[in-house]
Amino acid sequence: MTKDLETKFLSELDKHQNIIHKVCRTYTNNDAAHKDLFQEITIQLWSAYPKFRGESKFSTWMYRVSFNTAISLYRKNKRNIETTPLLENKIDLEFSEYNDKQDRQLDLLYKAIHSLNDIEKALALMYLEDKSYEEIALTLGITEINARVKMNRTKTKLKNILNP
Amino acid sequence: MNQLKNMKELWRQQETETLKFSKDELQGMMRQRSSSVVKWILIISILEFILPNIFFLFTDFEASREFNEKYGLTNMVNIYLGIHLVIILVFVYLFFRNYRNISADTSVKMLMQHIISTRKTVKYYIYYNLTIAAIIGFHMFYEVFNSKAFLTTLPEKTNIALVWVISSVLFVLVLFVLWCIYKLVFGYFLKKLTRNYQELEHAG
Numbered sequence: 001m002t003k004d005l006e007t008k009f010l011s012e013l014d015k016h017q018n019i020i021h022k023v024c025r026t027y028t029n030n031d032a033a034h035k036d037l038f039q040e041i042t043i044q045l046w047s048a049y050p051k052f053r054g055e056s057k058f059s060t061w062m063y064r065v066s067f068n069t070a071i072s073l074y075r076k077n078k079r080n081i082e083t084t085p086l087l088e089n090k091i092d093l094e095f096s097e098y099n100d101k102q103d104r105q106l107d108l109l110y111k112a113i114h115s116l117n118d119i120e121k122a123l124a125l126m127y128l129e130d131k132s133y134e135e136i137a138l139t140l141g142i143t144e145i146n147a148r149v150k151m152n153r154t155k156t157k158l159k160n161i162l163n164p
Numbered sequence: 165m166n167q168l169k170n171m172k173e174l175w176r177q178q179e180t181e182t183l184k185f186s187k188d189e190l191q192g193m194m195r196q197r198s199s200s201v202v203k204w205i206l207i208i209s210i211l212e213f214i215l216p217n218i219f220f221l222f223t224d225f226e227a228s229r230e231f232n233e234k235y236g237l238t239n240m241v242n243i244y245l246g247i248h249l250v251i252i253l254v255f256v257y258l259f260f261r262n263y264r265n266i267s268a269d270t271s272v273k274m275l276m277q278h279i280i281s282t283r284k285t286v287k288y289y290i291y292y293n294l295t296i297a298a299i300i301g302f303h304m305f306y307e308v309f310n311s312k313a314f315l316t317t318l319p320e321k322t323n324i325a326l327v328w329v330i331s332s333v334l335f336v337l338v339l340f341v342l343w344c345i346y347k348l349v350f351g352y353f354l355k356k357l358t359r360n361y362q363e364l365e366h367a368g
Contacts (some may be wrong), residue, residue: 009194014187021183038185038191044184044268051269061269068268068275072357073200106178109171118356119363122272128175135208141271142364155168162167 041069045116094108123154216293259285276361
């Protein structure tokens with residue numbers, strides 16, 4: 001029974017692991033911390049998995065546990081270096097070119113997200129993932145109206161960082 | 165907001181393949197032990213439950229029994245001890261009830277509320293300890309300073325009011341230092357959490 005549960009969990013985890021990577025990249029700024037947070041999220045997911053009843057999608061549930069771990073449960077290790085916010089370049093996007101430039105732009109986007117506070121980071125990530133306000137409100141535990149207000153503020157802030 | 169919409173496109177296209185763990189690696193990770201804040205909260209809280217009472221273990225039982233008998237404190241001390249034990253049990257029960265509610269499976273706000281209320285149980289426990297220490301301390305001062313056994317040991321013309329003032333100031337000072345130490349520990353653990361919680365609470 002436990003073996004079955006483990007196999008099922010592993011295959012779901014494997015299928016959706018990019019979600020955790022995005023959360024990790026949002027909340028940490030180096031590989032060691034990224035891996036550390038990824039591991040803690042995995043542990044938290046596994047320990048909460050027996051209670052997962054499939055009322056929500058696995059990915060939705062995964063978001064909730066991942067944010068909770070990143071925001072409230074994860075204890076930064078000493079080797080984790082503080083985020084270095086600030087962007088100096090104005091970002092100009094051209095999507096016809098799929099090359100290094102795109103990676104650079106993504107880097108700048110992550111750097112911009114790093115200068116937001118923990119709650120705003122979650123909002124920015126859910127915005128980029130195209131989540132509905134209903135889901136955002138449920139994940140954070142606030143009202144939908146409050147989620148909209150906060151989202152607008154976060155978007156404005158993000159835009160200001162990207163265009164200093 | 166057009167630029168942000170473009171960002172969405174960029175986000176969708178991001179390569180996540182560069183950082184991908186194999187199933188074996190994932191399995192290894194899920195079997196590790198958690199090093200989350202909650203684990204630390206449990207350890208620190210248990211220490212905080214034990215520490216205020218640990219000095220009892222190092223006291224000379226015979227000497228304190230003699231001291232209590234000499235100044236007629238035996239009954240009073242036993243009553244306080246009984247009440248104290250019952251209250252500790254109530255706090256421990258409340259603590260574990262709150263602690264069990266902590267789950268990564270709830271909303272972000274709910275998890276914060278559960279962590280904060282668990283820590284609050286410990287906070288009230290510490291406040292209770294300081295208060296009961298003050299009550300017992302002053303009660304003991306009162307009994308001792310009014311006992312014949314004590315008064316006869318005092319040099320003549322000793323100002324009893326001065327004895328009261330000095331003892332009280334020193335005693336309150338010790339309690340105040342303990343309170344400050346506790347505030348530091350409490351603040352250290354909940355600083356980030358409280359900040360994030362307030363951020364969620366603010367509507368606009």
